[in-house]
Amino acid sequence: MAQSLIAMGRQGGWLPIYPAWNSYTQEMIGDHAAVTIADAYLKGIRGFDAAEAYRLMRQNAMETPAHEWYVDGRGRRALDSYLRYGFVPLEDPVRDAFHRGEQVSRTLEYAYDDFVLSRMAGALGKSGDEKMFLARAANYRNVIDPAVGFARGRHADGSWATPFDPAGKYPYITEGLPFQYTFFVPQDVEGLIRLVGGREAFIDKLDRLFAGKYYDHGNEPSHHIAYLYDYAGAPWKTQQRVRQVMEEQYLDQAAGIAGNDDCGQMSAWYVISALGFYSVAPGTPVYQIGTPLFDEAVIHNPGGRTFTIEAPGAAAGRRYIQSARLNGKPFTRTWISHQEIVQGGELVLVMGVEPNRNWGARPTDAPPSLTAAQ
Numbered sequence: 308m309a310q311s312l313i314a315m316g317r318q319g320g321w322l323p324i325y326p327a328w329n330s331y332t333q334e335m336i337g338d339h340a341a342v343t344i345a346d347a348y349l350k351g352i353r354g355f356d357a358a359e360a361y362r363l364m365r366q367n368a369m370e371t372p373a374h375e376w377y378v379d380g381r382g383r384r385a386l387d388s389y390l391r392y393g394f395v396p397l398e399d400p401v402r403d404a405f406h407r408g409e410q411v412s413r414t415l416e417y418a419y420d421d422f423v424l425s426r427m428a429g430a431l432g433k434s435g436d437e438k439m440f441l442a443r444a445a446n447y448r449n450v451i452d453p454a455v456g457f458a459r460g461r462h463a464d465g466s467w468a469t470p471f472d473p474a475g476k477y478p479y480i481t482e483g484l485p486f487q488y489t490f491f492v493p494q495d496v497e498g499l500i501r502l503v504g505g506r507e508a509f510i511d512k513l514d515r516l517f518a519g520k521y522y523d524h525g526n527e528p529s530h531h532i533a534y535l536y537d538y539a540g541a542p543w544k545t546q547q548r549v550r551q552v553m554e555e556q557y558l559d560q561a562a563g564i565a566g567n568d569d570c571g572q573m574s575a576w577y578v579i580s581a582l583g584f585y586s587v588a589p590g591t592p593v594y595q596i597g598t599p600l601f602d603e604a605v606i607h608n609p610g611g612r613t614f615t616i617e618a619p620g621a622a623a624g625r626r627y628i629q630s631a632r633l634n635g636k637p638f639t640r641t642w643i644s645h646q647e648i649v650q651g652g653e654l655v656l657v658m659g660v661e662p663n664r665n666w667g668a669r670p671t672d673a674p675p676s677l678t679a680a681q
Contacts, residue, residue: 411488542667579594
């Protein structure tokens with residue numbers, strides 16, 4: 308896949324934003340081809356030209372193509388505004404796009420893309436770029452209003468859009484609600500927790516999302532949300548919500564999934580979640596712990612190494628982790644690294660029908676974020 312994306316970049320001059328029908332398109336927002344390539348590289352996958360990949364990734368993040376190429380789908384939409392203000396203001400209508408407007412969603416996704424670029428730059432020894440893109444990764448703060456604790460449209464003069472309802476539909480959010488897109492800060496969940504008022508406020512906000520039926524599994528920007536309790540000291544709620552989604556959103560019948568399979572993402576979420584973990588932030592080589600669906604699952608890695616997840620009783624409905632051991636040692640982290648999986652080993656989870664509210668609840672157990680947990 309990385310080779311194909313790079314080949315398209317070489318032949319077409321730009322890394323694609325959303326390639327379809329063997330063409331550039333303006334179909335979706337974000338710049339996630341860069342994330343796909345960087346995630347592979349940072350997980351040790353080689354066999355492609357990393358220097359050329361980075362050149363193309365950086366070009367998308369720093370330059371706007373000539374007009375005739377831009378309208379054809381090359382380059383980030385509204386990049387000039389994003390670089391000028393640190394966010395895409397409502398005054399930029401983003402006309403040359405299939406999805407016009409959607410300024411807040413673009414800002415949030417670009418900030419995440421920039422974070423991943425910083426990781427790739429660091430891995431390639433480009434310290435100046437690493438610092439620059441890391442600073443841009445914090446641009447999510449520019450579209451989350453701390454007074455209300457939600458993502459919100461913003462004008463070029465810094466004022467916030469009115470009226471505002473987190474459950475309302477606005478043209479500055481892509482295919483969703485501010486309530487949903489507020490949580491699209493995968494690179495810095497701890498920073499988001501602090502921005503909205505701390506762990507209790509964050510957990511309450513997640514609870515309200517699910518209780519109010521605002522969670523939309525049929526739309527990919529929601530797919531990581533159930534795993535965010537891991538960052539706030541309530542991993543048992545991640546276990547509860549992940550299993551709930553598995554049971555309610557994946558049915559063995561016609562039209563059994565929430566929406567279309569969308570390039571395989573709906574199925575991919577289920578498969579990896581069934582193993583007991585998920586990647587909240589591709590581009591960081593870690594996975595957040597959820598709840599396995601099987602009593603035992605074995606991952607076969609290159610070189611004959613295997614990684615086994617043992618969770619007796621999981622298939623019978625025991626969804627809550629009581630305790631855990633990784634390679635025989637006590638394990639309380641709510642995340643596991645890619646390296647720990649590919650080097651082989653065994654994760655043993657003691658499962659129960661009632662939650663253990665203490666397992667994984669310490670700040671030091673939380674997955675890594677751009678902002679360190681306290």
